Amino acid sequence: MGLVTEMEYRGRRERRFLGRGTAWLVPLVLLAAIVTVDLQTSEKLRVVSWIILVPSIAAAICGVGATITFALLSLVTYVAVDAAFPERYRAGAPDFVLLALGGVLAVIASVVRVRRERQGVHMRNIAETTRRTVLRPLPPNWGGLEHAGVYLAADVDARVGGDFYDIQPSPHGTRVLLGDVQGKGLGAVETAAALLGTFREAAYHEPELATVAERLEVRMSRHRGHTAALGRYDGDRFATALLLGFPDDDPHTVEVINFGHEPPLAVGPGGVRPLPGGERLPIGFGDLVCGTRSGDPQPPACRERLDEDETLLMVTDGVTEARDSAGDFYALLPEITRAVCDDAGVTKPRRLVRLVREGVLRHTRDRLGDDTTVFAMRRLPEPQSAPAPASTTGRPSRS
Known part of the structure; x- marks a missing residue:
């Protein structure tokens, strides 16, 4: 688009x-x-x-x-x-x-x-301009990640909804955010824009991924206070999300904080596995765990192993809750598993996103009931260092 x-x-x-x-x-x-x-x-x-x-x-x-x-x-x-x-x-x-x-x-x-x-x-x-403002285009191989994504709005004319995602490189590694704001309309778009703005700043400056997560929670609370001051009730607005971190010092590890979202799937030639960990309530429900109601701290980011040939797949509920005419849900995990068994090359981000997109549209007969986002990424291979030139110490000159 x-x-x-x-x-x-x-x-x-x-x-x-x-x-x-x-x-x-x-x-x-x-x-x-x-x-x-x-x-x-x-x-x-x-x-x-x-x-x-x-x-x-x-x-x-x-x-x-x-x-x-x-x-x-x-x-x-x-x-x-x-x-x-x-x-x-x-x-x-x-x-x-x-x-x-x-x-x-x-x-x-x-x-x-x-x-x-x-x-x-x-x-x-x-x-379309609003969509590009909220979901900015991502350069190829941004942040050292090979990535691919597709966003399908349930409202074809609107072309924008409450789904959001972004990649932010930083001195502390590359951070990724994908989420889905509860509700529809301009209120959901405003909330998504607010969370993305905070993520882009916090993900760059904060060394700890858990601190980025706390900043997102604070931003949601401030946003709801702002809308309430404008006379718009937005007190029950929340967002499910996945916050990932790719540390520079460990190329085989990914940090995961899950705000009540579907877990990311690690898709590789060896199969498909979910990456649970760092489970939290959706963004906007943080006061139920911390603050005056409870002294329990939020769980830290969970570190999971990610092989070089594995791709992380993240989707919103437009995929997991897609229904056909009979009311059956789209079988995401079995379809990906079957596709990987037939062709290991499908694990590449672009092919994986295309597989899920076509599968959802085929399952729903192009009648999406909710905004749908499919996003896949994997680390780029580290560049091989050039061999050191042979030493010429002690060799006689040919001049």
Whole structure:
């Protein structure tokens, strides 16, 4: 999904003069067919008045310019065909007035339709800009990770919802966040943007992953206080999330803090395994564990082993709760396991994301019930250091 550039928008406006592609052929063929039938039938069976359908169809599928053209062409054709018959068989002025009125109404309808289409394109552009602001594009191999991701909004026109993810390199290793804000609409988008902003700063500056998690919890509390001050009740807003850390000093370890989310899956040639650990309540429920209600500290990040050939797969509940027409859930783990057994190359992030995306769309028949995010990553191989040049100490000079 990309932004519509100004050049593309102008191109669409120019193409609307004739409509979408060859859509103008439909009213043209209809006009020719009506004229042919009227001229080939007897004088007692006149169908020339059916020309009123031509500008009406043009208004539905063509641009404003094409609709005006067909409205005028219909009037001229009506006069010419009607004049070819004897006077007593002519449709006459009443049908001409009816055709002229129908042409005017068709042009008005076309103007309204095209204006609404332009407004729709404008709103989709705004939604796309919002999506890129919340879910910023990630450079290839960002933070030393080979990654791939796809976001599918349940509301196709909105193109943005409460799912969020990001990668943040830092002096303390690369940190990854993926989550799903409870609820829908602009409130969920605002909350996702607030959490991502905090993550991008805290993940860079804080040496401990647990401290990043605490900053996210504080940000949720502040955000809810802000919305409450604005008069919008947002007190029950929360987010499930996965917070991961890839330490620079240990290339075979990943740190995991799970805020009530589906655990990440380590997918490798040897199979598929979930990575539980660091289990916490969703972001926004931290006051139930710490603070005045309890003195128990939050669990630290859990360190898990991650092999070089393993890819971490993270999904939101749009995947795990996807249902088919019979109400059955999408079987994520069995499908990935079966695919890995058939082809070990499917563990690459791009192929793995494509596998899950196509599987969910096939399972739901393209009818998503919730925003869906699939994100996969694995460490890039460490560059091999170049061999040291051979020492020339003690060798005689050849000069």
